[in-house]
Each structure stands twice: as C-alpha cells, then as structure tokens.
Amino acid sequence: MTVYTFYVKNISYSIDRVFNKLTLKGPLGLVNLKLSNSLLKHITDRSFFFVKNSLKTFISNFSNSLVGVFHGFYVRLEIFGLGYKIIPERTDLTTLCFDLGCTHWIFYRFNLSENIFSVVRDKVIYVYGLDLALLNSRAAEIRNIRYLVPYKPKGIKFVNEILKIKQLKQK
Numbered sequence: 001m002t003v004y005t006f007y008v009k010n011i012s013y014s015i016d017r018v019f020n021k022l023t024l025k026g027p028l029g030l031v032n033l034k035l036s037n038s039l040l041k042h043i044t045d046r047s048f049f050f051v052k053n054s055l056k057t058f059i060s061n062f063s064n065s066l067v068g069v070f071h072g073f074y075v076r077l078e079i080f081g082l083g084y085k086i087i088p089e090r091t092d093l094t095t096l097c098f099d100l101g102c103t104h105w106i107f108y109r110f111n112l113s114e115n116i117f118s119v120v121r122d123k124v125i126y127v128y129g130l131d132l133a134l135l136n137s138r139a140a141e142i143r144n145i146r147y148l149v150p151y152k153p154k155g156i157k158f159v160n161e162i163l164k165i166k167q168l169k170q171k
Helices: 037-044 052-070 132-143
Strands: 003-008 011-016 021-025 030-034 073-080 085-088 095-099 106-109 116-121 124-129 155-158
Touching: 011 052, 021 052, 030 052, 052 132, 073 132, 085 116, 116 132, 124 132, 132 155
Parallel strands: none
Antiparallel strands: 003 011, 011 021, 021 030, 073 124, 073 155, 085 095, 095 106, 116 124
C-alpha cells in the first residue's frame, strides 16, 4: 500500500494509490475525496497536465474540502404546515423525529461516520457537515420526506428556495 503524505499549515493530506483517495485532515475532522486513475497518476508523478474538465472538478472539490475541514458547511431547512413538528433526540445530534401529518412518526438518522449533525430551532433545521456534496445529498433526503406541493405550501423546503404557488381550479 503506497501512501504519500504532505503537510501544510494545520492540514495534513495523504494520497492513497490503492483505494484511489485523497484524505484531508484538519482542525474539525477529515474528508475523503475519490480520485480517478488518470488524475491520481498525474498527482503522484507531479506532472500537472490534466484533462481540462477533470482539473476543474478536482479543484472545486479540493477547495470545498479545504473549507469544510477548516470551517464546515451548513444548510437550513424550514418546515411549513399546521401541526408539523420536529423533535430532535436529546441524547445525540444525529437523529431527527418528524411529525408531518402522517399517522406515524418519521425518524431520520445520520450515519456517524459521515460527520453530519443537526440542530433544531422552532421550525428550522440546521444541518452541519464537513463534506459539501454529502451534506447537500443528506439535506435533499430530508426535504424529500415531505416536499412542498405547489397547490398547498405544506412540507419541508430550503430557506432560500422560492416556490410559486398555483391556484386551484375555479368552479
């Protein structure tokens, strides 16, 4: 197993050729980036002649990982609807309990290895994590539990999301 390790101020990152991943470790935690074989070959040989598209993708993912390791990211989700409630578990920050007008409670649990946590205030959920792509996918999963319908604005939405409300048919 070949692992290359480099150190920059408060960040250590290592390149693993066997599992094709780049691991960034900083003050808040660590983030893993998957690399393609051609990209990994160019990084370890220190010849930076990338294909243009893969270079842009790699740079944006790498910069997001650097920001995530230092500061982290958060996404805000709001709940609309009469009687809709969120009850966070008191013991851990990884479980959410929703009452969304169904006959049963809906539980959503984050995986502990993903380093994603949630905080609830009133009817707003703050989801915090280190990996931006993973955070956005988990926030989308929460939103898909009860997404907003354009005829009746009841459900879960992102805070900055704009929804056009449609009129019902006139009799």
